[in-house]
Amino acid sequence: MDRPFFRVQHYIDGRFVEGKNHFDVLYPATNEAIGTAPEADQDTVDAAVEAAARAFRTWGRAPAAERRRVLKRFADLIRENKEELARVETLDVGRPLRDNLHGYIDRVANNIEFFADFAVTHAGEAYPMDNGYVNYVLRQPVGVAALITPWNVPLMLETWKLGPALAFGNTVVLKPAEWTPIGAWKLAQLAHEAGLPPGVFNVVHGFGPDSAGEFLTRHPLVKLISFTGETTTGKAIMAAAAPTLKRLSFELGGKGPNIVFADADLDRAVEISVRAAFFNQGEFCLAGSRLLVQRAIYDTFLERFVEAAARLRPGDPMDPETTLGALIHPEHLQRVQGYLDLVRDGNGEIVLGGQRPDLPAPFDRGNFLQATVITGVGPEDRVCREEIFGPVVTVTPFDTEEEALEIANGVIYGLSAVVLTRDVGRAVRVAERLEAGTVWINDFFVRDLRVPFGGMKQSGIGREGGHHSLEFFTEAKTVCLSN
Numbered sequence: 133m134d135r136p137f138f139r140v141q142h143y144i145d146g147r148f149v150e151g152k153n154h155f156d157v158l159y160p161a162t163n164e165a166i167g168t169a170p171e172a173d174q175d176t177v178d179a180a181v182e183a184a185a186r187a188f189r190t191w192g193r194a195p196a197a198e199r200r201r202v203l204k205r206f207a208d209l210i211r212e213n214k215e216e217l218a219r220v221e222t223l224d225v226g227r228p229l230r231d232n233l234h235g236y237i238d239r240v241a242n243n244i245e246f247f248a249d250f251a252v253t254h255a256g257e258a259y260p261m262d263n264g265y266v267n268y269v270l271r272q273p274v275g276v277a278a279l280i281t282p283w284n285v286p287l288m289l290e291t292w293k294l295g296p297a298l299a300f301g302n303t304v305v306l307k308p309a310e311w312t313p314i315g316a317w318k319l320a321q322l323a324h325e326a327g328l329p330p331g332v333f334n335v336v337h338g339f340g341p342d343s344a345g346e347f348l349t350r351h352p353l354v355k356l357i358s359f360t361g362e363t364t365t366g367k368a369i370m371a372a373a374a375p376t377l378k379r380l381s382f383e384l385g386g387k388g389p390n391i392v393f394a395d396a397d398l399d400r401a402v403e404i405s406v407r408a409a410f411f412n413q414g415e416f417c418l419a420g421s422r423l424l425v426q427r428a429i430y431d432t433f434l435e436r437f438v439e440a441a442a443r444l445r446p447g448d449p450m451d452p453e454t455t456l457g458a459l460i461h462p463e464h465l466q467r468v469q470g471y472l473d474l475v476r477d478g479n480g481e482i483v484l485g486g487q488r489p490d491l492p493a494p495f496d497r498g499n500f501l502q503a504t505v506i507t508g509v510g511p512e513d514r515v516c517r518e519e520i521f522g523p524v525v526t527v528t529p530f531d532t533e534e535e536a537l538e539i540a541n542g543v544i545y546g547l548s549a550v551v552l553t554r555d556v557g558r559a560v561r562v563a564e565r566l567e568a569g570t571v572w573i574n575d576f577f578v579r580d581l582r583v584p585f586g587g588m589k590q591s592g593i594g595r596e597g598g599h600h601s602l603e604f605f606t607e608a609k610t611v612c613l614s615n
């Protein structure tokens with residue numbers, strides 16, 4: 133395939149810099165090395181954090197309108213480079229290109245633009261007191277923000293953090309996931325072109341423990357960490373950040389229930405459930421990976437769901453006909469297949485998929501797995517409790533609303549849920565009792581950037597979005613003015 137070999141660099145203090153040790157970047161669809169990225173050592177991380185701390189002295193005090201001007205230019209450049217970014221995201225992740233071209237990169241640009249505008253339009257607080265005093269509240273940036281992101285939707289999550297962090301006046305060191313470093317490097321190039329001052333936005337590459345990730349989480353000059361990734365990693369970061377008492381926001385794992393009631397619009401329920409289970413090859417924190425179906429329609433629904441899932445087409449992610457991409461890495465594919473072995477060795481039946489698809493070279497070497505549907509497993513089985521993070525969905529029948537809620541809430545996660553029903557009263561009742569940060573009624577993955585986003589239970593700590601991001605990325609200072 134005709135494509136450049138990416139020599140990814142760190143971006144520190146407005147300069148692109150090489151590192152000493154490099155690791156390979158693999159294209160998930162073929163496992164060919166398509167580039168290399170440097171691993172930041174302690175000195176490199178120190179240089180990035182110190183550059184951010186220096187830049188904070190001016191960026192943190194710049195008028196929000198000035199920050200908006202340069203961030204809007206950054207968002208425009210993301211839009212102007214949509215095709216290239218869409219391709220890069222596919223090379224990093226293995227997701228079908230068509231998904232990146234339709235909506236994804238627009239959202240990436242919007243993450244920056246939305247917060248650039250929000251930072252100049254949000255209202256402050258002021259309280260004239262009875263005694264003639266006035267109390268008012270200043271929102272001031274916190275300082276150097278470490279943004280640590282996963283590999284599954286990298287450009288979206290990197291900008292989801294970068295937008296508010298920068299718009300509210302913080303400076304940033306971003307550590308993208310080691311399996312997807314190319315997109316972050318491209319973002320840095322566009323930010324540079326947009327004219328972000330040196331040190332305001334830095335990118336360091338590397339791994340987690342004993343590498344760039346951990347060095348950032350322990351750094352005394354880092355004042356806050358916005359992290360998205362696995363729940364177990366969140367626990368490690370919390371411990372590492374404790375001695376310097378950093379401000380934390382965690383968006384962690386999920387095991388989303390997708391509840392189909394007997395009165396649901398079946399066509400729509402099937403379409404939404406397929407999207408919820410298999411978008412991004414199921415490597416999605418918000419995935420509806422546990423389908424709960426009311427018994428009266430269980431057989432009919434299952435048949436139609438399986439039929440629709442079977443139409444998903446794995447293959448070359450650059451081909452517009454491809455609708456199921458490759459999993460991120462051979463290690464991850466093996467982990468996902470391990471869950472299928474649990475089903476083969478124990479309870480349950482794989483009623484669709486479960487195998488690697490038969491694809492022509494070079495895609496026969498990629499990390500592809502067929503869309504997979506499992507039945508005959510229950511809430512006590514690991515496949516129904518643990519985050520598989522692949523194109524694998526379990527389908528479980530239920531009888532009553534109460535039972536659906538008990539199963540839905542019976543896991544350690546609480547990130548998101550889908551409710552499919554025509555009964556508005558039921559939808560409202562169930563949404564109210566679901567333990568989930570976001571509930572979709574008769575749809576999936578539609579979100580206004582002003583609403584709080586985050587998880588309950590072990591799916592996260594805190595919320596980001598709109599004024600929730602403002603609260604996380606700023607310090608509130610109360611000023612009391614005497615009469």
Ligand code: NAD
Nearest residue numbers: 282283308309339340341345346361362365383384385417
């Ligand atoms: P991960 O936790 O393995 O890695 C995420 C990032 O943390 C990477 O950049 C990694 O290098 C870094 N990291 C790992 N160990 C670290 C440590 N000890 N100290 C500092 N940094 C460390 O997650 P992943 O495998 O890249 O992503 C998949 C996970 O992310 C899934 O659990 C998924 O549910 C979750 N996720 C959650 C959301 C959400 O919004 N809640 C969104 C997307 C993904």
